[in-house]
Amino acid sequence: MITLLKNGRIYDPTSGKDGVVQDIYIKNGRIIAKPSASEKITQTYDLTGKVVMAGAIDMHSHIGGGKVNIARMMLPEYQETKKYTEPEAHICTPSCSHNATPSATDTGFRYIEMGYTAAFEPALMPVNARQTHLEMADTPMIDKGGYAMLGNDDYFLRMLTAKKDQKAINDYVAWILNATQSIGIKVVNPGGINAFKFNQRRLDLDENNSHYQVTPREILKSLSTAVHQLGIAKPLHVHCNNLGAAGNFQTTLDTMSASDGVPMHLTHIQFHSYGTEGDKKFSSAAAQISEALNKNKHITADVGQILFGQTVTASGDNMMQQLNAKHANPKKSVIMDIECDAGCGVVPFRYKDQNYVNALQWAIGLEIFLSVEDPWRIFLTTDHPNGAPFTSYPHLIRLLMDKTFRNEAFAKLNLDAQAMSNLTSLDREYSLYDIAIMTRAGAANLIGLNDRGHLGVGAGADITIYTDQADREAMFAKPDYVFKDGELVVKDGKVVKVVWGATHTAKPAFDIAVEKDLKDYFDKYHTMQLDSFKINDDEISNDGRGSIIVHENKKVSH
């Protein structure tokens, strides 16, 4: 069985191919070199004139787990907004769901229909890992994976206070990756979620958690070092302190230096790029943030673009969500402290283009996209569903690729916000090659998915084929074909075959002795046994449809 994709225009940044016309051969789910003349080609797709990219990878999207399910449960009215058609909504296609809280099934279908073949849940709470994997297992069509949240758990903070050495920290981090079947480590409001349980309401980068007497900076240093020394490809995923607060850009700038040059990824950086200038004491600090990103080569970021319409914010950051709850629309929120592990805050939001702050948030995100020079270090996200549902990506891509379209949208914004943004002075338009970097090659490279995000020989045959259209939103909303592991699964924007995808993990080695102290901790302070906490491979793969892919660590560099 060999499938031939003939004459397509290839955009494959990993191999530097920018619109090169080339054939692709697929066999047993993988891209292969041109077979010998004696081998039979079973199927041929003539892709003359079509745009061919690897399947897209969403490196940060809240697709499953406790807070996502709470959002669904709290907002049954959202299921009715699937055919959302009011003018401020970011419409992609008539069939597209604009639901901010899609079911697991809808999540998989909507992603693959847009040509995305993988999505990563960035806030997998270790104690809630089983639920997250259950939901991801029920998400069809795409590959998935999770970043385990650390840095607010009492076990880790006790270690820091006790001045445990870096090796002990590394063993714990490696153990967590194994136990929770995750591929990366995330920290949310370092130390802040924990501090909130001691009634601290804000925590700055160099401010002590009142109980543990450790600062967010120390937490970031310790965790980023552990991830780096363990050779985990995915740099520490950082949701900075002071999310959403006016003036927080200084915290974000300072955070970039917290790891002493060790790689870190700052997530949904738009929500952390706010100044305090102007009459309303809320301004864009996109210029300062972008300049710092351009300068600090060890830092990567995804944007967390907001788009106008109804959505819900679901975060581990209950400290800041408690403060944001007063802006909830509709007026309700769930705030939780969870298991001496972390917390969550779920707050519905409705971003309005005539609201000064919302309009400026929209502009700030785009300013960052257009001002960060290296597309390999900036990623396209809406922090689904926090900035907007992921179904709005085609619209966002058009905003990046089409300056006229962008400036027309800008002209409709709240006038005070327009006066506070330099967006129209930014002439940059993203190319197809840039988009392929941000949504494919760069994302795969960041997470360490060596056989995804590119079209080279040996790559998994996750491939998306578009008709080149001037309207980039229409183009990216509805690919002609999507192949998942070599199988045709979407034709003309509709699913033609249901597949289940795999779960990507990293399982670095660790000293098993780490479990001795952990067992003692669980027995004394937890309400479950250590063994129940760990997710066995069987739990993901024994239903015959899930599977686990373990990624090799990078070379360890000390």
Add this chain to the structure above:
Amino acid sequence: MKPSINTTLPITHCCPACGLLCDDLVLNSTSPVIIKNACVKSVSFFEKAFAESTCKPSVAGKPTDLNSAIQAAANILNKASYPLFAGLGTEVQGMRSIMRLAEKTSATLDHMHSEGTVRNTLAMQNSGWQTTTLTEIKNRADVILAIGTDIVSSYPRFFEKLVLNTDTLFTRPKPEVIYLGLAEEAVKLPEIMNTLNALMNAKNPLNKKPDNDIIGGVTIASLKLILEKLKAAKYGVVVWSASALKFPQAELTVQSITQLISKLNESNRVAGLPLNSGDGDSSVNNTSTWLSGYPTRNRFVNGHPEYDAYHFSTKRQLVSSDALLWVSTFNAYLPPDSEAPTIVIGHPDMQFEKQPDVFIPVGIPGVDHVGTMFRMDSSVAMPLKKLRETELPSLSDVICQIEAKLS
């Protein structure tokens, strides 16, 4: 047939008898079944599970083989236009299969304990809430206000594990426990909760009432004292049992509780803990939510999920449904009376007064097969182990086979 006991016993085990899902039980193969960390509920659960029981399916009361029973069940569902899937006493894996069958048969879904669940869900959907989980309580709680529940009747080891524990991460005094609205006093809770909320506002005239005035059976002085204790708490916890609030519009009382918690949080940390009722209610609600977008009470119409916490109740649907599928795998709970053809899939110990059209005994999760369950705080899902070899199929096996026979 007597199921054979797994020879690897004694074994550390997770107990699905209540929402705490204690996983530190040690079970043995000989009586007494539980040799460590037993409670009244777990003993009863495992003794019933290990009791000798009939394992034969039946159709119209006559014993038959599994295939014939499955065919008979499929025949009933094939003829039905509006089937009701009720009881739903199962765990995650069972619920996954039930959801698939419901989608294919356009069924309505409701859990046997949803009266209480729905009160909480409605309050949460109206205003949200601020809550906590068991391990936080174990290590932090210094004041516990229990509303409409003594907690221990539903969760026998709650105090042993979370209140009387001496090992804690943070030094705390022995938690003070305050009870409000127990048993028949529960009907006074709407008035009591509204008064507590009013007393939170210093300008409210209720604050000027004499201390010995009585509202809802409690003196103003006592209510003020409760608030003082909660305000002084480092980590106060308000526990409530929605199933105990057996009066109309009880969701408003739940909301009154969550509103008080929210107000208290403006100055200090207080969090809620809504109790569940068991039989997999938290598991079923969570699974339904991620698979369909909706918690139960919901239904599928031509593959599309719909939600209505009022109309899709078992009581209302029994009037119009043309088939009833009753599921109860943890306990031998019997189905409600129904005119419609009735399929029962559940605990092998079921003894019927009126024989259902089809009865298929299945394995007990956490005894006869592995499974996954959500704890009462919904933040932790626990793996259930298999304890013995048995001929009983699992619920999901049976449901999948019925699904395969649908026309």
